[in-house]
Amino acid sequence: MAWKILLCILFGYLIGGINPSYIIGRIRGFDIRKKGSGNAGASNAVIVMGKTVGVLIAIFDILKAAAAYWLATLIFKDLTFAAEIAGVACILGHMFPVYMKFKGGKGLACLGGVLLGMDWRFFFAVLATEILLCILVNYICIVPITTSIVMPIAYGLFGAQGVAPWFIKAENGWAGAAILSIATVAMLCRHIQNLRRIVHGTEMRFSYLWMKDDARLAERQRIERNGERYQQKKEAKQQAKTENH
Numbered sequence: 001m002a003w004k005i006l007l008c009i010l011f012g013y014l015i016g017g018i019n020p021s022y023i024i025g026r027i028r029g030f031d032i033r034k035k036g037s038g039n040a041g042a043s044n045a046v047i048v049m050g051k052t053v054g055v056l057i058a059i060f061d062i063l064k065a066a067a068a069y070w071l072a073t074l075i076f077k078d079l080t081f082a083a084e085i086a087g088v089a090c091i092l093g094h095m096f097p098v099y100m101k102f103k104g105g106k107g108l109a110c111l112g113g114v115l116l117g118m119d120w121r122f123f124f125a126v127l128a129t130e131i132l133l134c135i136l137v138n139y140i141c142i143v144p145i146t147t148s149i150v151m152p153i154a155y156g157l158f159g160a161q162g163v164a165p166w167f168i169k170a171e172n173g174w175a176g177a178a179i180l181s182i183a184t185v186a187m188l189c190r191h192i193q194n195l196r197r198i199v200h201g202t203e204m205r206f207s208y209l210w211m212k213d214d215a216r217l218a219e220r221q222r223i224e225r226n227g228e229r230y231q232q233k234k235e236a237k238q239q240a241k242t243e244n245h
Helices: 002-016 020-027 042-049 051-075 082-095 108-118 120-137 142-160 170-190 192-200 206-210 213-244
Strands: none
Touching: 002 051, 002 082, 020 042, 020 051, 042 051, 042 108, 042 206, 051 082, 051 108, 082 108, 082 170, 108 120, 108 142, 108 170, 120 142, 120 206, 142 170, 170 192, 192 213
16 A cells, blocks of 8 residues: 555656646746746746746646646555655655756645545535635735635545545545645745745735836835845844853
């Protein structure tokens, strides 16, 4: 059984490691991790390569995770948690791909793919809610943070209440939710820096994607000013600490 679990993990991980934003960037002669936000994912692809390319990349990442979730149940039929294991492995493969020295994307689109793998109705319900939340808060990092928390909780609740047919494989209940929460922990860790940037006023707002040129310039200047202020405060604290010693 252990070897089947390892194969299932490897299966999901390798699918997740197919990173179109990085591949397309390399074809165009650059490393997307050195441009824009430095993230090898769909959101940064929108900033660096345009909305059309970014949307196509997002669709690909969603579908690859959904495929990993669906196919795992067919390939590993006698493995109880095959879908959950492959889904989490796919997210981790996208975030920490070996061929990219474990520096990939942040997993939002793949997380959406796992939701789609569970049930398309659940996927669109979460998508609509998160779009509204993102517009209200104006920071896209809130989406993966809240979605990654909601996913295992909803999965466990639906399974525990005996309404598993509404989900694919939700009959695994809280045990399956525990596996899915591995992705939650990984995604929360990856977004700590985003939360810190929000606090310091250096996180780019979601509305930047449709701002006009003058507004975009103002947004970049806001980030630069706040970044300089934060750096000055940091240096002042360090100097004060040195003088006290």
